[in-house]
Amino acid sequence: MPVLDIAKDVENHTLTITAEFRAPVKRVWAVYADPRQLERVWGPPGYPATFVDHDLTPGRRSTYYMTGPDGERYGGWWQITEVDEPRSFRFDEGYADANLSPKPDLPVSHNVYSFISVGDTTRATYLIAFDSAEDLQTVLDMGTEEGMRDAIGQIDQALA
Amino acid sequence: MDRVDAALHALSDRTRRDILKRVLAGEQSVTKLAAKYEMSFAAVQKHVAVLERSGLLIKRRSGREQLASGDMDAIRAVTSTLDQFEAIWRAHIDHIDELLADDPPPKET
Numbered sequence: 001m002p003v004l005d006i007a008k009d010v011e012n013h014t015l016t017i018t019a020e021f022r023a024p025v026k027r028v029w030a031v032y033a034d035p036r037q038l039e040r041v042w043g044p045p046g047y048p049a050t051f052v053d054h055d056l057t058p059g060r061r062s063t064y065y066m067t068g069p070d071g072e073r074y075g076g077w078w079q080i081t082e083v084d085e086p087r088s089f090r091f092d093e094g095y096a097d098a099n100l101s102p103k104p105d106l107p108v109s110h111n112v113y114s115f116i117s118v119g120d121t122t123r124a125t126y127l128i129a130f131d132s133a134e135d136l137q138t139v140l141d142m143g144t145e146e147g148m149r150d151a152i153g154q155i156d157q158a159l160a
Numbered sequence: 161m162d163r164v165d166a167a168l169h170a171l172s173d174r175t176r177r178d179i180l181k182r183v184l185a186g187e188q189s190v191t192k193l194a195a196k197y198e199m200s201f202a203a204v205q206k207h208v209a210v211l212e213r214s215g216l217l218i219k220r221r222s223g224r225e226q227l228a229s230g231d232m233d234a235i236r237a238v239t240s241t242l243d244q245f246e247a248i249w250r251a252h253i254d255h256i257d258e259l260l261a262d263d264p265p266p267k268e269t
Contacts, residue, residue, distance in 0.1 A: 003249070003250055003253050006246050006249060006250075017249050017253070019253045019256075021256060021257060021260055022257075022260065022261075023260045027260065028256070028260070031256055031259060031260070037259060040255065040259055041252055041255035041256045041259055042252065044247070044248045044251050044252075045171065045172050045173075045174070045177070045251050046174070046177075124253075126249075
C-alpha cells in the first residue's frame with residue numbers, strides 16, 4: 001500500500017495525506033495534468049469521474065462529474081490558483097450539481113498537492129484545508145452519503 | 161497492512177466486490193464462482209485470495225473443492241469502523257498506483 005500516512009486535524013480543519021509512488025515526479029505530475037489520466041484515478045470506487053474541463057494553469061477552472069452506480073451524476077469543480085510544475089499545484093475544490101453548476105452552499109476546500117523525489121520514488125503530500133471545522137465535518141459526513149455508497153452499499157444490499 | 165487497510169484494498173476492486181456479494185449470498189465453490197467471470201480461473205483465485213487475506217471471505221476445503229463464504233461479522237466490523245474519508249483517499253492513491261503500474265514511466269529526458 002503506497003499510503004504512508006493520513007492525518008486528520010479537526011482543530012485546524014485540515015487533512016494531510018502522504019503517499020509514495022514508484023515512479024518519477026514527472027510521471028506522477030502527468031497523472032494530475034492529463035484529464036484522461038486524472039479521471040481514471042479520481043472518484044471513489046464505483047464512482048468513475050469524467051473531467052469535462054481540465055487544464056493545470058493558474059486561473060483555469062476544471063469541472064468534472066462522477067457517475068454513481070445508479071447512473072446519478074455528482075459534480076465538482078477545481079479552481080487552479082498556483083502551479084509550479086512538476087513540484088506542486090494549488091486549487092480550490094467545491095461541489096457542483098449534475099449540470100456542473102457550482103453548489104455555493106457547500107464547503108470549498110483549499111488544496112496543495114506537492115511531489116518530491118525520494119530516490120526512485122515520488123513522495124506525494126496532499127494538504128486539504130477547510131475554512132472551518134464545521135465545513136470539514138460536512139464533507140466527512142457527505143463522504144458517508146456519496147463517496148463510499150458503492151463499496152458499503154453493495155455489501156448492505158447483500159446483507160439485506 | 162492492518163485489517164481496515166486490507167479490507168479497503170479488497171473492496172477497491174469491482175470484481176472483488178462482486179465476488180464478495182456472491183459469497184455473502186451463500187457459500188460456493190471457487191470453481192463455480194470462477195465460471196461466472198470472463199477472466200481466467202487463476203485471476204479469480206487471486207481475487208479470492210485478496211478477499212481471504214482481508215478477512216472478509218473465509219475459505220474451507222471440502223474434498224477436492226474449495227468453498228468460499230463471506231464473513232459477515234468481519235464486514236460489519238470494517239464498515240462500522242470505516243473512515244469514509246480515509247477510504248476515498250486510499251482508493252485514489254491505489255488507483256494512481258495501478259495506473260502507474262499499468263503504464264511504465266517514460267524514460268526521463
